[in-house]
Structures are given as C-alpha cells and as structure tokens.
Amino acid sequence: EVQLVESGGGLVQPGGSLRLSCAASGFTFSRFWMTWVRQVPGKGLEWVANIRPDGSEKYYVDSVKGRFTISRDNAKDSLYLQMNSLRAEDTAVYSCARARRYNDNSGRDAYAVWGQGTMVTVSS
Amino acid sequence: DIHMTQSPSTLSASVGDRVTITCRASQSISHWLAWYQQKPGKAPKLLIYEASNLQSGVPSRFRGTGSGTEFTLTISSLQPDDFATYYCQQHESNTLTFGGGTKVEIK
Numbered sequence: 398e399v400q401l402v403e404s405g406g407g408l409v410q411p412g413g414s415l416r417l418s419c420a421a422s423g424f425t426f427s428r429f430w431m432t433w434v435r436q437v438p439g440k441g442l443e444w445v446a447n448i449r450p451d452g453s454e455k456y457y458v459d460s461v462k463g464r465f466t467i468s469r470d471n472a473k474d475s476l477y478l479q480m481n482s483l484r485a486e487d488t489a490v491y492s493c494a495r496a497r498r499y500n501d502n503s504g505r506d507a508y509a510v511w512g513q514g515t516m517v518t519v520s521s
Numbered sequence: 522d523i524h525m526t527q528s529p530s531t532l533s534a535s536v537g538d539r540v541t542i543t544c545r546a547s548q549s550i551s552h553w554l555a556w557y558q559q560k561p562g563k564a565p566k567l568l569i570y571e572a573s574n575l576q577s578g579v580p581s582r583f584r585g586t587g588s589g590t591e592f593t594l595t596i597s598s599l600q601p602d603d604f605a606t607y608y609c610q611q612h613e614s615n616t617l618t619f620g621g622g623t624k625v626e627i628k
Contacts, residue, residue, distance in 0.1 A: 432617070434565075442557075442565065442608050444617040456615040459522070497570055504615045507555035509576065511564035 399423035399510050401493050406515030413483050413519070419476035419493030419512060427451075427471035430496035430504050433478050435489035436514070445491070446478065449504060456504075461487075483519045490514040523547055523611050527620035533628040540596040542623045544609035549589045553613035556585055556594045559622075560605045568607075569594065599625070 405417040419431070432447035446457045446467040455467050466479040476493050492515075494508035524547035534540050544554065552572040557565040567576045569585035572592055582597040596603055604627055609620040 434619075441622045442559075442610075442619040444610075444619060447615065447617065454615070458616065492564060494565075497567065497576075505553055505612050507567055507570035507576075507610065507612055508565075509567045509570075511566075513564055 399495075401495060401510060401512035403491065403493055403512045403515040406491065406517045408518045408520065409483055410521050411484060411519055414479070414481045415483065415517060417478040417480065417491055417493075417515060417517070419478075421474045421476065421495070424495070424510075425499070426469075426474040428500050429498075430501060430506060431467075431469060431476045432494050432496070432508055433467060433476075433491055434494060434508075435487075435491045435517075437489045443489070447504065448476070450500075454504070480517070483517075485519050488517060488519050490516050522616060523550060523614060523618050525609055525611055525618050525620040527607075527609055527623050529623060530621060531624045531626060533626045534599050535628045536599055536601060538599045538628075540599050540603075540625060542594045542607055542609075542625075544587075544592045544594070544620050546590045546592075546611055546613075550611045550613035552588050553611055554585070554587070554592050555610045555612060556583075557608045557610065558603075558605045559608065565608065570612075596625075 433445040464482045495510040496506040497509040554572045556569040559565045584595045606624045
C-alpha cells in the first residue's frame with residue numbers, strides 16, 4: 398500500500414525549532430518529487446516547499462525562506478522539514494505529499510499521494 | 522509568484538445539480554492546473570491534473586477544462602459524496618500555489 402506518515406509535530410515556543418519527518422512506503426521514494434503543504438485548521442491549503450527526487454533542487458514559499466529547510470534521505474525513504482525561528486503564524490497541520498509522475502525532471506506536477514498530517518502549534 | 526483565485530468561495534447545491542467552480546491564474550499557466558477535493562479531517566484527493574486529465578479512480582462526473590488563465594471544474598450531477606471543499610493548484614512553476622478553496626454545501 399502506498400503510504401505517507403508524518404511525525405514530529407507538537408507545541409513549540411516562538412523562536413523555537415522543530416523537525417518534521419515523513420515516512421514513505423509502498424513506492425520507489427527516490428524517483429518522485431515530494432512536497433510539504435500546510436493548513437491552518439478551518440482554512441485553505443498553503444504550499445510550503447518541494448524537493449527534486451535526488452535532492453538537488455529545493456523550492457520554498459517566500460514566508461519560510463531562510464527559516465525552513467526541506468531535505469530527504471532516499472536510503473531511508475524519508476522526507477524532512479527542519480523549521481527554525483518559528484512564529485505563531487506557522488501554526489498549522491503540515492502534510493507531506495508525493496508527486497504524480499515517476500522519474501519526472503521538471504517538477505511540474507500535481508500531487509497524488511498525501512499523508513494525514515502532523516499538527517504544529519507555535520505558542521508561548 | 523502566480524496567484525490563484527477561485528470562485529465562488531461557497532456554493533449551495535442539491536444532489537443531482539450541475540456544479541461549476543472557476544479558477545483564475547494571475548498569469549498564463551498553460552494547462553498546468555490541478556483540482557483537489559478535501560473533506561473535513563481528511564487529506565486532499567487529486568481529481569484532475571494538467572487541467573483536464575482525470576486521475577485514476579475518479580468518477581467521470583468530474584470534468585476539468587480551460588487553459589491559460591481561466592479554468593473550470595464541473596461536476597455533472599452532484600452526488601452525496603461530493604459535498605466537500607475543492608482547491609485548484611497551479612503546477613506551472615516549481616513554486617506551487619493553491620486557490621482559496623470552494624466549499625460545496627448541501628442546499
């Protein structure tokens with residue numbers, strides 16, 4: 398079964414750090430673009446970052462540039478999001494997702510497999 | 522950055538109705554548009570990719586059209602399982618953006 402399972406969320410103080418993980422199974426992880434998307438409960442979806450299959454290209458939404466780092470370990474079938482200098486406005490459910498196309502180079506793709514998400518709350 | 526605008530933000534409809542949701546891009550994105558369905562507490566589900574291609578397993582009552590800056594998602598005959606929130610997403614660039622969402626409610 399194709400599956401993505403996020404972990405690492407929790408309560409953190411403003412200015413703090415958190416590292417999210419996304420464990421992939423049921424597919425060849427190293428051949429797909431991956432992304433992180435967040436959603437404030439009751440609000441819309443916001444794309445956060447994505448990463449090329451080999452990790453050589455990474456892209457971020459402006460609001461997290463310089464604070465968040467997306468990475469992956471293809472040997473461990475895992476995706477990560479290191480979040481530093483956290484702010485109250487980063488509070489959301491963070492979900493990882495897998496692109497639709499296998500072995501795509503462009504990254505111009507929709508996301509066909511999603512995890513259930515992990516909640517991050519930034520509050521003092 | 523490419524900005525995506527969806528309309529309406531909320532739509533009230535009955536089972537059997539034909540429903541149309543519009544998504545506009547701030548600049549041309551060719552056919553690089555996806556549509557997702559999300560139910561409360563659940564992950565988004567991909568319905569349509571590249572503007573008009575039905576994702577495997579998605580019922581044929583869902584149809585995507587458009588190119589350039591204007592796109593539509595049409596549900597030909599609304600079913601009870603279709604009451605949800607729908608999002609468009611451009612994937613023309615590697616910096617992705619979503620529309621604000623359209624909630625389809627029971628009339």
